[in-house]
Amino acid sequence: MKWQNALKDYQLYLKIERGLSQNSIDNYSLDIKKLIAYMEENAINASAITISSDIIQQFIYTSAKSLNARSQSRLISGLKSFFNYLVFEDYRKDNPLELVESPKIGRKLPDILTEEEIDQIISAIDLSKPEGERNRAMLETLYGCGLRVSELINLKLSDLFFEEGFIKVTGKGDKQRFVPIVATTIKYINIYKNEVRNKTSIQSGYEDTLFLNRRGKQLTRAMIFTIIKQLVEKIGLKKNVSPHTFRHSFATHLLENNADLRAIQLMLGHESITTTEIYVHLDKSHLTDVVEKYHPRN
Structure with a gap:
């Protein structure tokens, strides 16, 4: 079985059977492509069916020189998933990464903003410009609903169920969920919709997209990052803030x-x-308060 054929089959499996998004499929595929490139560079003649554990380990060892522990772990995990698929489909008898251990990595605690810092960032938005109302509504939605940036830019007008107090969110692998939305966020989305969006010349195909750029098209992930970065610089906040920080x-x-x-x-x-559970990184005094308040022996 040729590498490209194996990779194509694997991509179809990830899409159809595991229901992963195209972004996730691309990330998984990148690990396999790195291995293929390594074999071509070193004139190694082995297929996805015949490649040995020694070749895989040498590839990981070579790659490790330019990767941190977290990236190494992700690479090994991606390759293990690929070869597990080949075993599952009876193309191989074994997984050549079965005895390969990932480097130990600690759980990275996410950066967070205080309520005051979030207020400062949103207050720094210039509301005299039409995009100001849009940006305020977007950041309020990011923080108020805990969305991923991809979920925010793909939000539709038809996903808004304000009377019921929910929005419908399409997440990873096109899985949908309903998320509560508070009155403040509803208010700012309505202001944007009624005062800015309805005056925008909307391009064909984006009539149902909630947040639009000045050309009437869907915003990009990069644009959301840029908007937040500029606001953080404007208030002089010395933190690494991204859309995910609001989540x-x-x-x-x-x-x-x-x-x-x-x-x-x-x-x-x-x-x-x-x-x-990664969010359970609260200070000890808070945890003590929880035990004192809720433990039946207190």
Whole structure:
């Protein structure tokens, strides 16, 4: 079986059977492409079916020189997934990465913003410009609903269920969930819709897209990053802030106010509660308060 054929089959499996987004499929494919490039550069003649553990380990060793521990771990995980697929489909008898261990990495705690810092960033938006109302509505939605940046830019008018107090969000792998939306966020979205969006010349195909650029098309991920970066620089905040920081802050602030971890998991769209548990990085005094308030032996 040729490498390109194996990769194509794997991509179809990720899309159809695992329901992954194109972005995730591209990330998984990149690991395989790196391995293919390494073999071509070193004139190694082995297919996806015959490649040995020794060749894989040499590739990982060579790659490790330019990768940090987290990137090494992701590379190994991506290759393991690919060869597990080949074993599952009976193309191979074994996974050549079965005995390859990933480097130990600590769980990186996400950067968060305080409520005051979020207020400062949003207050720095220039509302005298039409895009100001849009930017305020977007940041309020990022923080108020805990969205990923891809979920924000893909939000549709038809996803807004304001009377019921929810929005419909399409997350990773096109999985949909309903997320509560607070009155403040509803107010700013309505201001944008009624005062700015309805005066925009909307391009064909984007009539249902909520947040639009000045040309009447969907915003890009890069544009959201740029908007936030400029606001952070404007207020002189010395933190590494991205759209995801608003999502982290949403989860952390809910947790600090004693929200249920399972409820946060559902709102964030995490498949595993383990992913949500990364937000349990509160100070010891807060944890003590929780025990004193809720433990039956207190």
